[in-house]
Each structure stands twice: as structure tokens, then as C-alpha cells.
Amino acid sequence: MSEDEETNNYSSSNEETDDNSDKELNDEDIERQKIRDNLSTLSFEELIKLKEKLGAKVYNETVYGSKPNKDKSQKEFKRSNKNRPREISSKIRPKRVGKLIGNNSSSVTPKSKKFVPRDPRFDTLCGEFDNKSFKQNYKFINDIRQKEKDQLDKEYRECTDPERKQTIKLLKQRIENQLRENEKIRKKKEKEENDKRELREKLKHGEKPVYKKKSVKRLESLVEKYEELKKNNKLQKHIEKRTKKMKLKDKKIMKKTVAI
Structure with missing residues (x-):
């Protein structure tokens, strides 16, 4: 027998097996559809009883079909020992070392050993003053x-x-x-x-x-101040200080005018 004949026979046999498997699958689908049609007439309570009687696994296989087998060629990557570290993916970009916190030049880098003091009054990281x-x-x-x-x-x-x-x-x-x-x-x-x-x-x-105007507020504050001084018996002393201050101020003004 020649090589061409052998290949033809092999291909024909493969086609026959494929056709047979397709027929078997079609027959299973038809049977499953018949079962579904029969089950559709049952009530919900009867379906639950049937499921309990047959078992969930058998019931699901008959109604919905068996689950496709997992591809065994797909490997499961597991650690041989649970105490060993996991392997980091090469696609993850490593973190930048020495990245500055904020835009301020006085900010401290995470990996820096040298301590750089920061003044909170002029640092944006400390927020605004309230x-x-x-x-x-x-x-x-x-x-x-x-x-x-x-x-x-x-x-x-x-x-x-x-x-x-x-x-x-x-x-x-x-x-x-x-x-x-x-x-x-x-x-x-x-x-x-x-x-x-x-x-x-x-x-x-x-x-x-x-x-109220500013002038009115000023007058009110002066009145309150004088009342408080009067209450504490310090009004006379305050007036004396005030007059002394005004006299010195007048003297300075007089000296300036004479010099001119």
C-alpha cells in the first residue's frame, strides 16, 4: 500500500470518528431537551424534591450537561514551600528611590539619612494658618x-x-x-x-x-476703656500719662518748627 493511500484512509477514519462524536453530541442534546421539556411541566416544589432525590451533581449534569474538562496542559504556578517569597512580576515598575515629598526644597526624601529641619510657618505641607x-x-x-x-x-x-x-x-x-x-x-x-x-x-x-463707622467704633472703644479704668481706679494715672505723652509730642513738634 502506498503512502497516499495510507494518508487517505487515516483522514477518512478521522472524519468518521468526528461524525460519530457529533451524532452522539446531537443525541445527548436531544435527550437533554426532552428532559427539560418534561421538567418544565413540574412545579417548583416537585423540582426541589427531584433535585434532593437525585442529588445536585446528577441533576445539574442531566439538565445542564457536564462541565468541560479543564485543560491539563495549563500549569498552576505554585510555590514549592509556603515560606518562600513570591516572585515579583517583571512588568511592575519599581518605585523611584529618593522621590521628593512636595515641591518644597526643604522637604525630606524618604531614603535620606540626613535630617533637614522644616519651618512649619513657611512650609506648604503644614497647611494654611488659621x-x-x-x-x-x-x-x-x-x-x-x-x-x-x-x-x-x-x-x-x-x-x-x-x-x-x-x-x-x-x-x-x-x-x-x-x-x-x-x-x-x-x-x-x-x-x-x-x-x-x-x-x-x-x-x-x-x-x-x-x-457702624470706624470713627463710631473707635469712640465706643475709648468709652469702654475709660469706664474700665474708672472701675479699677486707674483713670487719674492714665490721664497723667496721657498728658505727659502729649506734652513731649508737642515739644518735639516745636523743636522741628524752630529748626525750620
């Missing part, structure tokens, strides 16, 4: 200053060294000025908030709001 939240967060400093003042008062009473007494006096004066200034700012802010609240209330009730 005076209200700052005062709220650091209001405990006034309490610390008050405690320091009390300690200095006690030390001043017990101290006998005149030089040390003078330094304590200066420290006390500085703390008192700081506390007084903070209290003044607090009262001013509180007054502004009250004025704004009053304006909002007027607008709610349909009244026309009255916005």
Missing part, C-alpha cells in the same frame, strides 16, 4: 503664664537679692502685659462676634441693619 483654631488649640498657654506669674509673685516676696528682685519684676511685668494684651484681643473678638450676631438677627426679623 488664627482662630490656633488660639483655640493653644489657649492653655495663658494658664501656664498665670501659674508662672503666681510663682514669680511668691519668689518676689521671699527674695532678698535686689538684682534678682529686679529681674523678677521685669518678668512679672512682661507676663502681665502678655495676659492683658490677650484679654484685650479676646474681648475685641467677642464684641465683633456679638455685633455680627445682632446684624444677623436683624436681617432675620426683616429689619434694616445698621453698620
